[in-house]
Amino acid sequence: xxxxxxxxxxxxxxxxxxxxxxxxxxxxxxxxxxxxxxxxxxxxxxxxxxxxxxxxxxxxxxxxxxxxxxxxxxxxxxxxxxxxxxxxxxxxxxxxxxxxxxxxxxxxxxxxxxxxxxxxxxxxxxxxxxxxxxxxxxxxxxxxxxxxxxxxxxxxxxxxxxxxxxxxxxxxxxxxxxxxxxxxxxxxxxxxxxx
Amino acid sequence: xxxxxxxxxxxxxxxxxxxxxxxxxxxxxxxxxxxxxxxxxxxxxxxxxxxxxxxxxxxxxxxxxxxxxxxxxxxxxxxxxxxxxxxxxxxxxxxxxxxxxxxxxxxxxxxxxxxxxxxxxxxxxxxxxxxxxxxxxxxxxxxxxxxxxxxxxxxxxxxxxxxxxxxxxxxxxxxxxxxxxxxxxxxxxxxxxxxxxxxxxxxxxxxxxxxxxxxxxxxxxxxxxxxxxxxxxxxxxxxxxxxxxx
Numbered sequence: 293x294x295x296x297x298x299x300x301x302x303x304x305x306x307x308x309x310x311x312x313x314x315x316x317x318x319x320x321x322x323x324x325x326x327x328x329x330x331x332x333x334x335x336x337x338x339x340x341x342x343x344x345x346x347x348x349x350x351x352x353x354x355x356x357x358x359x360x361x362x363x364x365x366x367x368x369x370x371x372x373x374x375x376x377x378x379x380x381x382x383x384x385x386x387x388x389x390x391x392x393x394x395x396x397x398x399x400x401x402x403x404x405x406x407x408x409x410x411x412x413x414x415x416x417x418x419x420x421x422x423x424x425x426x427x428x429x430x431x432x433x434x435x436x437x438x439x440x441x442x443x444x445x446x447x448x449x450x451x452x453x454x455x456x457x458x459x460x461x462x463x464x465x466x467x468x469x470x471x472x473x474x475x476x477x478x479x480x481x482x483x484x485x486x487x
Numbered sequence: 488x489x490x491x492x493x494x495x496x497x498x499x500x501x502x503x504x505x506x507x508x509x510x511x512x513x514x515x516x517x518x519x520x521x522x523x524x525x526x527x528x529x530x531x532x533x534x535x536x537x538x539x540x541x542x543x544x545x546x547x548x549x550x551x552x553x554x555x556x557x558x559x560x561x562x563x564x565x566x567x568x569x570x571x572x573x574x575x576x577x578x579x580x581x582x583x584x585x586x587x588x589x590x591x592x593x594x595x596x597x598x599x600x601x602x603x604x605x606x607x608x609x610x611x612x613x614x615x616x617x618x619x620x621x622x623x624x625x626x627x628x629x630x631x632x633x634x635x636x637x638x639x640x641x642x643x644x645x646x647x648x649x650x651x652x653x654x655x656x657x658x659x660x661x662x663x664x665x666x667x668x669x670x671x672x673x674x675x676x677x678x679x680x681x682x683x684x685x686x687x688x689x690x691x692x693x694x695x696x697x698x699x700x701x702x703x704x705x706x707x708x709x710x711x712x713x714x715x716x717x718x719x720x721x722x723x724x725x726x727x728x729x730x731x732x733x
Binding site for chain 2: 421422423425426428429430432433435436437477
């Protein structure tokens with residue numbers, strides 16, 4: 293009996309100390325970044341799923357835009373093969389590669405959408421209009437999901453840096469800061485239109 | 488050091504955008520015609536339709552017209568309005584917003600998480616392209632809004648689908664849905680006609696007319712438009728939907 297009381301006191305004290313020094317909240321925030329990342333990844337996947345259909349439709353009307361179409365297919369293949377695990381979100385290099393692959397796909401797609409402007413028949417095609425709405429919708433979702441992921445990352449990164457969480461983290465949890473999902477250089481540049 | 492700069496830039500952007508961006512209005516009606524594009528009759532009709540939808544399905548759809556986006560991206564503004572007002576029930580995220588900016592001639596349907604499966608991007612796009620835009624191009628805004636709201640309601644109930652809106656089925660379905668309004672319009676017309684006759688027969692002069700008109704107004708409102716008020720249930724949005732213009 294005499295042994296149990298100090299043991300209980302230690303347990304109680306450690307629970308109180310741990311909860312006040314961010315042991316739980318840091319992990320909660322890390323989970324939030326994982327969730328936000330999952331959402332973002334799902335939207336990126338959705339975009340890749342739309343591409344085969346898009347390419348097939350455009351090909352039917354604008355077959356001599358082979359170069360642009362091939363660039364899209366290649367960029368998609370590259371983006372499909374470049375993946376990143378949730379555990380690697382703190383890995384700067386892995387994130388940069390992932391961003392470059394997704395950015396490459398974004399710019400290849402936007403070039404395709406510019407080329408398409410030359411084909412009124414294609415633009416009037418119901419199937420193409422549907423695809424265009426789906427693609428636009430997906431791009432919009434990606435941008436929303438990206439913003440939410442970056443917000444979650446900034447909340448998490450701050451939570452592991454502030455005192456006394458930083459102490460808890462360096463002694464016990466060893467969580468590493470996560471990388472932001474920012475557009476790779478050049479990827480966000482809109483393609484130039486030549487008339 | 489780079490992070491610190493980044494944080495600073497983020498902070499500045501947040502402050503700047505919060506100061507300069509168009510403020511998302513708090514909506515307390517189902518049909519919020521800030522740009523004055525919709526006639527009173529149509530507004531009442533749509534309010535009633537949307538009220539009925541919430542009663543039967545719990546789904547909340549809100550219509551908003553604004554005069555101008557003042558340079559703000561349509562999608563950003565629309566998402567902010569939808570989130571600020573929490574359109575849809577919190578547990579189902581079953582809300583949608585039909586936003587029209589008059590000067591920009593832009594239309595957006597913003598779809599909550601819970602409705603993305605039925606009111607897909609594709610379907611939202613078709614509603615804008617095939618139902619709303621053709622009527623807006625003829626300056627027939629009332630009909631355009633009605634067709635759009637009608638199609639959105641059909642979509643969230645699973646009645647307006649890609650098959651039924653394809654070339655062969657579309658004509659029938661949209662004609663059918665338009666026909667549904669005819670009894671209402673008739674009823675409304677009869678009310679008006681009867682009241683005019685009664686006014687003419689019973690008394691003349693301006694004061695009784697106002698009195699009688701006021702009474703009629705109230706009776707027609709109670710039968711035609713109830714549940715004008717709106718309060719969001721806290722539904723969540725993730726950027727689903729479609730944009731278009733006329």
